[in-house]
Amino acid sequence: MKMCTTTLFPLFLLCVFTSYLPSTSADGMVVDTKGENVTYWGQYYIIPLERDPFSGGGADITTTGNETCPLTVIQSYNGFSDGQPLRFSSDYRRSPFLLEGDYFDIRLPGYLSCTTVFPLKWTVLAEDVESGVLYVKIKGYDNTIDGFFKTKSDPDHKGGYNLFFCDYDDECSYLTVKVDDDKSRLLVFTKSDKNRLVIQFKNSKRELKATA
Numbered sequence: 001m002k003m004c005t006t007t008l009f010p011l012f013l014l015c016v017f018t019s020y021l022p023s024t025s026a027d028g029m030v031v032d033t034k035g036e037n038v039t040y041w042g043q044y045y046i047i048p049l050e051r052d053p054f055s056g057g058g059a060d061i062t063t064t065g066n067e068t069c070p071l072t073v074i075q076s077y078n079g080f081s082d083g084q085p086l087r088f089s090s091d092y093r094r095s096p097f098l099l100e101g102d103y104f105d106i107r108l109p110g111y112l113s114c115t116t117v118f119p120l121k122w123t124v125l126a127e128d129v130e131s132g133v134l135y136v137k138i139k140g141y142d143n144t145i146d147g148f149f150k151t152k153s154d155p156d157h158k159g160g161y162n163l164f165f166c167d168y169d170d171e172c173s174y175l176t177v178k179v180d181d182d183k184s185r186l187l188v189f190t191k192s193d194k195n196r197l198v199i200q201f202k203n204s205k206r207e208l209k210a211t212a
């Protein structure tokens with residue numbers, strides 16, 4: 001900015017101030033397993049950073065309780081499975097690429113034949129809020145909490161991310177796995193970061209070569 005070179009003190013201050021503001025919120029790019037920017041048009045698997053056969057795979061859906069449709073968001077039981085591809089969308093996005101700290105929605109692309117619900121968004125249930133465990137379901141439940149998801153680099157695991165659910169008061173919880181009585185690996189959000197799931201984003205599409 002040319003204005004920055006001015007010796008006029010108030011203008012200089014203004015310049016510093018205005019150029020300082022964006023940089024505080026200019027969070028890092030979220031990159032996928034290949035180091036490429038995660039986009040709002042692509043489809044991604046949410047998979048654990050550290051993969052092993054016994055501690056679960058990517059985000060998936062299943063039927064639990066009295067559900068007649070797979071509305072429960074889980075971590076795939078199979079550690080080698082990537083789960084279901086997901087898409088991200090945001091009314092508040094600052095770039096075509098996902099930035100750390102962006103608020104976004106998560107949904108499964110396409111339809112489920114057992115429900116007319118569309119889009120198949122991840123929602124967070126208000127039941128069991130006292131226990132501090134927020135269950136993730138595909139849209140269709142009434143008792144959901146309004147809010148958004150966001151992601152940030154994990155402070156302790158290079159290349160890994162944390163996924164958060166934040167309500168409208170910006171109270172955020174960490175993505176965690178809760179193994180239920182049926183041994184389903186439920187994806188839930190909890191206040192504590194102790195057992196947070198460290199994730200990465202894997203593009204579900206093969207790379208297209210830009211050749212004719």
Ligand SMILES: *[C@@H]1O[C@H](CO)[C@@H](O)[C@H](O)[C@H]1NC(C)=O
Pocket residue numbers: 029037095097
């Ligand atoms: C990734 O994002 C950065 C920052 O917006 C941009 O400069 C860069 O061109 C992007 N990379 C690709 C391959 O689009």
Ligand SMILES: *[C@@H]1O[C@H](CO)[C@@H](O)[C@H](O)[C@H]1NC(C)=O
Pocket residue numbers: 065066067
């Ligand atoms: C499923 O069970 C819950 C309680 O466990 C109940 O509130 C809900 O109405 C049931 N749904 C259906 C479709 O039967």
